[in-house]
Amino acid sequence: GGVDNxxxxxxxxxxxxxxxxxxxxxxxxxxxxFCLETAAxxxxxxxxxxALLAYAFALAGNREKRKALLxxxxxxxxxxxxxxxxxxxxxxxxxxxxxxxYRAPSAEVEMxxxxxxxxxxxxxxxxxxxxxxxxxxxxxxxxxQNPNGGFSSTQ
Numbered sequence: 001g002g003v004d005n006x007x008x009x010x011x012x013x014x015x016x017x018x019x020x021x022x023x024x025x026x027x028x029x030x031x032x033x034f035c036l037e038t039a040a041x042x043x044x045x046x047x048x049x050x051a052l053l054a055y056a057f058a059l060a061g062n063r064e065k066r067k068a069l070l071x072x073x074x075x076x077x078x079x080x081x082x083x084x085x086x087x088x089x090x091x092x093x094x095x096x097x098x099x100x101x102y103r104a105p106s107a108e109v110e111m112x113x114x115x116x117x118x119x120x121x122x123x124x125x126x127x128x129x130x131x132x133x134x135x136x137x138x139x140x141x142x143x144x145q146n147p148n149g150g151f152s153s154t155q
Contacts, residue, residue, distance in 0.1 A: 003046045003048045003049050005046075005049070006035075006039075007035075007036065007039035007042075007045070007049055007053070008046075008048065008049050008052055010032055010035050010036060010039070011036060011039075011049070011052035011053055011055075011056045012052065013032065014029065014032040014033065014036060014056045014059075014060075015052070015055060015056050015059060017029050017032065018056065018059035018060060019059065024060065024061070029060075033056075033060055033062075036053055036056055036057070037065065039053065040053050040057070040065055040068070040069060046088075046089070047073065047076050047086050047087075047088065047089065047111065048088070048107065048110075048111045050069050050072060050073050051073060051086065051111040051112075051114040051115045051118070052111075052114055053065070053069050054066055054069035054070050054073065054114070054115065054118035055114045055115075055117045055118040055121065057069065057118075058117070058118045058121035058122055059121055061123055063122065063123075066118060066122065069118070070115070070118060070119065073086065073115055074133075079136075082136065082139065083136050083137070083139040083140035083143065084133065084136040084137050084139075084140060085104070085108065085112045085137065085140040085141075086108065086111050086112050086115060087104065087108050088105075088107065088108065103144055103146070103152055104144055104152075105152065106151060106152045109141060109144050109151055109152065112137060112140060112141055113141055115137060116134055116137040116138060116141065119133065119134040119137065120134055
C-alpha cells in the first residue's frame with residue numbers, strides 16, 4: 001500500500017478480521033481496535049493511514065471515530081472535474097496533456113476506494129448527503145479504469 005507502519009498493517013488485519021466477520025467481542029479484534037484508536041489520535045497520520053482507519057472503524061461500528069477521520073480526510077480531498085479523490089502528500093501535480101488521460105498510481109486509487117468504503121459502510125445507512133459525496137468519489141475511481149475495465153494494478 002501507500003504507507004509502511006504498524007498502524008497501517010494493524011488496520012489491514014483488523015479490516016480482514018471484521019470482514020470475516022469475527023465478532024467484536026473476540027479478544028484479537030478488541031485489542032486491534034484499541035491499537036487503532038491510539039493510532040487515530042496521532043496528529044500526523046498519513047492520508048492513506050486515515051483512509052484505512054476510517055474503513056476499519058466503519059466496519060467496527062464506531063461512528064464517532066469514522067466521522068472524525070472522514071471529516072479530516074475531506075479537508076485533504078482533491079476536487080477536480082466534478083469528482084473527488086485523495087493523493088499522497090508532496091506528489092507532483094498531474095500533467096495536463098491534451099490527448100492523454102491521466103491515471104493515478106495504484107496506491108491513490110486504493111486509498112480513495114477505502115474512503116469510499118468508509119462512506120458507504122455505516123449503520124444506520126448513509127444519509128443522502130453522504131451518498132452524494134460518495135458518488136463523486138465513485139466517479140473518480142471509475143475514471144481510473146483502463147480500456148479493459150481494470151486498474152493500473154491489482155491493488
